[in-house]
Amino acid sequence: MDLPKRYDPAEAEPKWQKYWEENEVFSFDREDSQREVYSVDTPPPTVSGKMHLGHAFSYSQQDFMVRFHRMLGKNVFYPFGTDNNGVATERLIEKMKKVKAKKMGRSEFVKLCLETVKTELIPQYTSDMKRLGLSCDFSLFYDTIDEHSQKISQQSFIDLYKSGREYRKDAPTMWCPTCETGISQVECEDKELDSHFNDIVFKLIEDDGSETDVLIATTRPELLPACVAIFYHPDDTRYQKYNGKKAKVPLFNHEVVILPDKRADPEKGTGIVMCCTFGDQTDMEWQKAHDLPIKLAISADGKMTALAGKYEGMKISDARKAMIADMKETGLLVSQKPIKHAVNVHERCGTEVEFLKAKQWFIKYLDLKEEMIAWGKSLNWYPDHMRVRYDHWVNGLQWDWMISRQRYFGVPFPVWYCKECDEVIVADEKDLPVDPIKDKAPVDACPKCGSSEFVAEEDVMDTWATSSLTPQIAAGLVDHKGVYPMSLRPQAHDIITFWLFNTVVKSRLHNEVNPWKDVAISGHAQDPHGKKMSKSKGNVVEPQKMIAKYSSDALRFWAAGSKLGDDLPFQEKDLVTGAKFTTKLWNASKFCFMHLEDFDSSTVPKKLEIVDRWILSKLSRIIKDSTASFERYEYSKTKLDVEGFFWHDFCDDYLEIVKDRLYNPDRRGSDARLSGQYGLYHSLNAVLKMIAPIMPHISEEVYHLYYASQEEKKSIHISSWPSLDMPDEEAEKIGQVVIEAVEHARRAKSEKNVSLKTPIVQMFVKAKITPEEFDLVVDEIKAATKAEVIEFEQLGEESEASFGCEIEL
RNA sequence: GGGCCCGUAGUUCAGCGGCUAGAACGUCUCCCUUACAAGGAGAAGGUCACCGGUUCAAGUCCGGUCGGGCCCACCA
Numbered sequence: 045m046d047l048p049k050r051y052d053p054a055e056a057e058p059k060w061q062k063y064w065e066e067n068e069v070f071s072f073d074r075e076d077s078q079r080e081v082y083s084v085d086t087p088p089p090t091v092s093g094k095m096h097l098g099h100a101f102s103y104s105q106q107d108f109m110v111r112f113h114r115m116l117g118k119n120v121f122y123p124f125g126t127d128n129n130g131v132a133t134e135r136l137i138e139k140m141k142k143v144k145a146k147k148m149g150r151s152e153f154v155k156l157c158l159e160t161v162k163t164e165l166i167p168q169y170t171s172d173m174k175r176l177g178l179s180c181d182f183s184l185f186y187d188t189i190d191e192h193s194q195k196i197s198q199q200s201f202i203d204l205y206k207s208g209r210e211y212r213k214d215a216p217t218m219w220c221p222t223c224e225t226g227i228s229q230v231e232c233e234d235k236e237l238d239s240h241f242n243d244i245v246f247k248l249i250e251d252d253g254s255e256t257d258v259l260i261a262t263t264r265p266e267l268l269p270a271c272v273a274i275f276y277h278p279d280d281t282r283y284q285k286y287n288g289k290k291a292k293v294p295l296f297n298h299e300v301v302i303l304p305d306k307r308a309d310p311e312k313g314t315g316i317v318m319c320c321t322f323g324d325q326t327d328m329e330w331q332k333a334h335d336l337p338i339k340l341a342i343s344a345d346g347k348m349t350a351l352a353g354k355y356e357g358m359k360i361s362d363a364r365k366a367m368i369a370d371m372k373e374t375g376l377l378v379s380q381k382p383i384k385h386a387v388n389v390h391e392r393c394g395t396e397v398e399f400l401k402a403k404q405w406f407i408k409y410l411d412l413k414e415e416m417i418a419w420g421k422s423l424n425w426y427p428d429h430m431r432v433r434y435d436h437w438v439n440g441l442q443w444d445w446m447i448s449r450q451r452y453f454g455v456p457f458p459v460w461y462c463k464e465c466d467e468v469i470v471a472d473e474k475d476l477p478v479d480p481i482k483d484k485a486p487v488d489a490c491p492k493c494g495s496s497e498f499v500a501e502e503d504v505m506d507t508w509a510t511s512s513l514t515p516q517i518a519a520g521l522v523d524h525k526g527v528y529p530m531s532l533r534p535q536a537h538d539i540i541t542f543w544l545f546n547t548v549v550k551s552r553l554h555n556e557v558n559p560w561k562d563v564a565i566s567g568h569a570q571d572p573h574g575k576k577m578s579k580s581k582g583n584v585v586e587p588q589k590m591i592a593k594y595s596s597d598a599l600r601f602w603a604a605g606s607k608l609g610d611d612l613p614f615q616e617k618d619l620v621t622g623a624k625f626t627t628k629l630w631n632a633s634k635f636c637f638m639h640l641e642d643f644d645s646s647t648v649p650k651k652l653e654i655v656d657r658w659i660l661s662k663l664s665r666i667i668k669d670s671t672a673s674f675e676r677y678e679y680s681k682t683k684l685d686v687e688g689f690f691w692h693d694f695c696d697d698y699l700e701i702v703k704d705r706l707y708n709p710d711r712r713g714s715d716a717r718l719s720g721q722y723g724l725y726h727s728l729n730a731v732l733k734m735i736a737p738i739m740p741h742i743s744e745e746v747y748h749l750y751y752a753s754q755e756e757k758k759s760i761h762i763s764s765w766p767s768l769d770m771p772d773e774e775a776e777k778i779g780q781v782v783i784e785a786v787e788h789a790r791r792a793k794s795e796k797n798v799s800l801k802t803p804i805v806q807m808f809v810k811a812k813i814t815p816e817e818f819d820l821v822v823d824e825i826k827a828a829t830k831a832e833v834i835e836f837e838q839l840g841e842e843s844e845a846s847f848g849c850e851i852e853l
Numbered sequence: 854g855g856g857c858c859c860g861u862a863g864u865u866c867a868g869c870g871g872c873u874a875g876a877a878c879g880u881c882u883c884c885c886u887u888a889c890a891a892g893g894a895g896a897a898g899g900u901c902a903c904c905g906g907u908u909c910a911a912g913u914c915c916g917g918u919c920g921g922g923c924c925c926a927c928c929a
Contacts, residue, residue, distance in 0.1 A: 049889095241929085262929055275929090309929080317929045326927075385928060429857070433924080436856055440925085537857085538924060567858085567923085572865095574922060605866070605877095610858075611922070615865060617878050624891050635888030684867065688876070699888080707887085787894095794883060794895040801886045830886095 047637070047749065051630040053595030053623075057741045061174055069759045070114070070179045072121045074522050081526035082118040084110055085515045085533045085560055086180060087543070088125030088188060090132050091165040095172035097577060097614060098536070100587035101569035104603035106534035107178050108679040109564060111737035113531075114179070115765040121527050123184035123518045126169060128161040130507035131227075133189075134453045136165075146223070150452050150481075157453045161189065172588065177596045177740050179761065184521050188510050189455065193517050194477035197510040198458040200550060201447075202470055204407060209553060212405050212468070214338065215446060216322050219400040220390040221346025221360070226402070226450030233391040239263045241313060241381040244371055246274065247292040249299070258291060259378060261313025263385065265371070266364040267320035269296050269351045270341035273334060276316045278304035283316050293318075294376040295367060296353065303334060322399035329442065342398055360398075405457065405503070407445040409549060413438055419548050423563050426677040427609040430537060430565040437541040445546070447509040454504030460485040464495035512546035515559040530560040537565045537609065564677045567611040569603075574613045585614050597739040598622030604683040604738045625687065626742040629735070632695050633746040636728045639706045643721040645754045653705070653716055654820050656723035658779025659698045661772035662689065663727050670734050671765065679738065686734045694727055697783055704827030712823065730766035781811040781847065782821050782828075788849035789829035796853055804831040810848035812839045 064070060073079070084106070089099055114120045134145055137157050145153045166187060174182070186193055204210045218227050242265055247255040260274065271293045276283035283302070290299040300318075307326055308317050319330045321339045330336065340349050348355045348363045355363045371377035388397045409416075416438045425431040448457070456479045458471035471478045472486040480500035489496050519528035529551070535544060544563065551559035570576060571583040578584070590599050601622030606612035652660075666689045673681040702720040709717040729751055736743035740761060747760035757763040789807070793800055807829065811818070818836045825834060831851075839845065 047888095050891095260929080264929075313929055319929085323929075324927085326929080387928080427858095433857065437925080440855085541925075570922080574859095576923070607866095610866095613865070615878085618865070620891075621877060627891055628889070631889035631892085633888080638888075681867090684876075692876095695888085696893080700886095700893095703888095790894050791896095797883050799884050799886065800894065801884090 047634050051626060051742065051745065053597060053626065053741060054592070056745050057177065057591075057596050058175070060741050060744045061177065063744075064179070064759065064761070065174075065182065067758055069761055070120070070122065070181050072181050072184060072522065072524075073119050074524055076119050077524075077526070079117070079119040081121055081524070082110070082113040082532070083121035083519075083527045083530040084123075085518060085530045085547075086123055086125060087535045088127040088186070088511065088514060089169065090127045091136075091161065091169050095169060095176070095587060097569045097585045097587045097590075100176055100599060101603045101612065102534070102536050102566040103173065103176060103178055104600045105566045105608065105679065106532075106564065107176075107600075107740075108604060108737045109532070109534065109674070109677055111179050111740065111761055112674040112679075112765070114761060115733065115736070115763065117764065119526070120179075120181075121184070121518075121522070121524075121530075122180045123186065123521060124170070124173065124178070124180040124182050125186040125188065125514060125518065126161075126166055127188045127507065127511050128157075128165065129188040129510055130449065130454050130504075131451065132507075133157060133161065133165075134451065137161075137453075140164075145452055153452050158189065161187065175591060175596060176587070177600065179740070184518070186517050186521060188507070188514075188517070189453075191477055192520065193510060193513075194455045196513055196517050196520060197455045197505060198471065198476045198478065199473060200513055200516075200554065201458060201505070201509070202473060202476075203554060205468075205470060207553075209408050210405060211408060212403055214401050215404045215406070216328050216399040217402045217404060217450065219344065219398050220393065220395050221342070221344070221398055222393045222395040223390065224344055226400075227390055227397065232388045232397055235387060235389045235394065237385065237387050237396075239383055239385055239387075241383050242368065242371075243314060243378045243380075244294055245376045245378060246294060246318070248286060248302070249290050249292065251289075255292070258286070258316065259314045260316055260318050262318060263383070264320070264323060264364070265367045266348070266352075266355075266360055267323050267341050268293055268318075268367065269348075269353065269355075270320040270322065270339040271296075271298075271300055271318045272321055272336040272339055273300050273319045273330065274302045274316060275305040275308040275319055275330065276302070277308045277310045278306055280308075280310045280315055282310075294371055294374075305330060305333070322401070324399075328399065332442075338401060340401055342400075344400060346395075346398070360396075402450065404446050405448040405505075407447055407549075407553075409553075410441060410444055412549075413441065415552070416545075416549070419552055419558060423548075423558055424561060426562060426564045427607070430540060430563075430609060433537065433540045434545060437545060445549070447506050448503040449506050451504050454507065455510050456480060456504055457501040459501040460498040461501065462490035462493060462495050463497035463499055465490060465493040467492040469498060508542055508546050511543060512550045515547065515551060516554070528559075529555075529557050531562060533560040533563045535563070535565060537567060540565065562677075565609050567606060567609050570611050570613045572613055572615050574611070577614075590616075590619055594619040594623045595626065595741070597626050597741050600738055600740075601625060601683070604679055607680050608677050622739075625691075626739065628691060628695065629732075629739075629742050629746060632690075632699065633728060633732075633749065635699065636724045637750045640721055640725055640750065643718075643725060645725060647718070647722070649715065649719045649722050651715065651719065652722065653719045653824075654775050654778050655698065655701050655782060655824050656719045657770070657772045657775035658782075659693065659723050659727055660768065660770045661776050661779075662693055663730055664768050664770050667730055667734070667766050667768055674737070682734060683738055686731060690731045690735075694731065697786065698723070698727070701782065701786065701824050701828045704824075712827075726768055730768060733760060733763065733766050736760050778813055778817050778821055781809070781813055781818070782824055784811075784847050785809050785825045785849060786828045789831065789851060792851040792853065798853065801830060802853065804829055804851055804853055805833070806852040807831040807834045808837070808848075808850040809834060810837045810839050810845070812841065812843070812846050814838055 110122050137160050220227050241261050243259050243261050246258045248258045286302040289302050319327050343349050348358045350356050420434045458478050460469040460480050467490050469485045485498045515530050547559050598619045602618040666685050670682040705712045705716045705720045732743045744760050
């Protein structure tokens, strides 16, 4: 066989990727209703330009698992989706195209988004994923903003609305007064700002009508007009006597009640705190817990409302200054301490985030906490400890699921409101997907009041409202009963509380089943020092460059180096190791095929040599262990086992010993050669197959050089997983003596600084096997050590040493 | 502040109750042996973070301390 001297991944990898696609190697068989289906809820990456290393890491890991199941003969449903929905995409497009959504106007901006997503983002992203060697069926594609997804998302909304799970009510929303837009958590960042703790005087009204001063510390005096209550910690003896009494708010003089609440921190400020509607998160919790009135001090454009009386119309910062000045004058401000504190600001403009009242849509689910815990329990978590994060999240839930966003680019709510009575008009299901801004409501008159005027809902749904439906979206691409519920949800651990949790909720609410059987949670790729990679730190590694420099197989080999769920620091040296592994595979295969040219794979030799039985016995154990590891999604264990077996047992030991028989049938006998060929054939084949899920390209390349025609398969990835079962205790015992003798010989030569081919004049071997057994392998030892004469002595069972060796060079 | 994970060789990790604690990379020495110098052979290198406990026996189980990482929350 004439083989190229070197393997060139830069040429081979794209070649096979093209081959797989053209030959539909990873196609889901829609017609097959017999074969077990293995369906995967592939995470649709949020398209942010290019694939980053974290994606390469976790998508590689899921691909290992999927490829394994495919080789078990299952009908694999492995779609590919992208998530282009919501804030992240809006911001990316604004940056890419140098536009502002607000200035551009809604319809034009949405159009630009859709176009950019389709013609630039998705193609770039998909090609990166293909280059990584992901074995998705790319013909099963969805994007969370495409019509198919919109339809399913809107259908979900309508179903939940009709079943009474959705409601609309006023709720605080995060708002940037400068940009005049609703914003989400991901758009905020912490910023250290200088501020002041102001101790101000509230007048407590005693039972007899007299007033007592109570000092309250605040950083936000401008919210005084929205003050609705005062809280102290229930254990705080200083303030217990005020329970239920009222106090007058400085400057505004409206009366608010004083109540105990354990969220008040006795250590902070004066230990007693004012609660203003929409001051911060805790304020909102208090508002909800104590059913306090909602008061708005700040309007959408960041100015004071009418509630602020004479301060109305002032900007927040001016109002703060004015009120402080006024309180100083009237003696209501006792002291001012400068502090530094972290505040939530809008990352784009640095403005402090405010909370604003707006009508929002919610999915009601707080009543389902117990069920949610049970749903989580009935999932198979890999690794198991990730389940805890889900449980803690559910236990900590305090709000229903808010699904509306004051944004442009997202799935529209299929909803209109009656202009007269605010009645909700829901789209007709047959019209989905709809855009209420463009489309007409499905009725001519309001069923409640008869009015014929409607207003469209302009909010869009939050990303998670749609991406929590990926199992249904993906399953909807084919008409096959076996696809949903799915077999596997692979994803990273950071979004257990978002994507995973929300998907469980939706699947349960709609279909009363868990969306999948197994969840496999991967960790994060980190920089070489174990830190998170981020653009601002400048420690980002581009997977595209690594693939170009080494290979996709090498990058995947690195990704297989950590246990599922563990974070893994990126080290370029690990890619060198991966690249070396492909070279070793190539070279060893070249050697094997050279000696297998005249081998008929259907042949089973009448008698197998001890050393061949030895390697096949070891191999059997590796296959058994690796299969079990893969079934538990422990691909890193498989990788480690196969790597060690291949490099050491197979290459370093077995090939060196069997070589002589393969080259010299005249001296060693043709039966002995045939036996060696048998060992070679099955060992290498199994190694290739076991490493194929991790290194799909080199294994495919090598497989096609020889095995593909023997097994009549068009790809190693749809060949059968190895199943050899030839455990052989006797051979392992005798084989071990051979290995030890060879190792002693190597050490002796190394210590003498001579070449390994230097002959050994005489060798004495002592071992706990019989002379007859030793005779079976004496020629192997001679061949591998160049020993001319070997003397053997059997060690008795009582002997302390199990092996002894003396060598005369 | 809450949660989860992790502290084993210079580095990245295996080992998770029982022989002398392993691998890869790196280092050092030697060897171009007809698959492979991106190779082969050998060697050096570890009080398994610290303290206490359970056990005949502990990197391995339990408790605590310290350190690292990530996620979530909070910041009157």
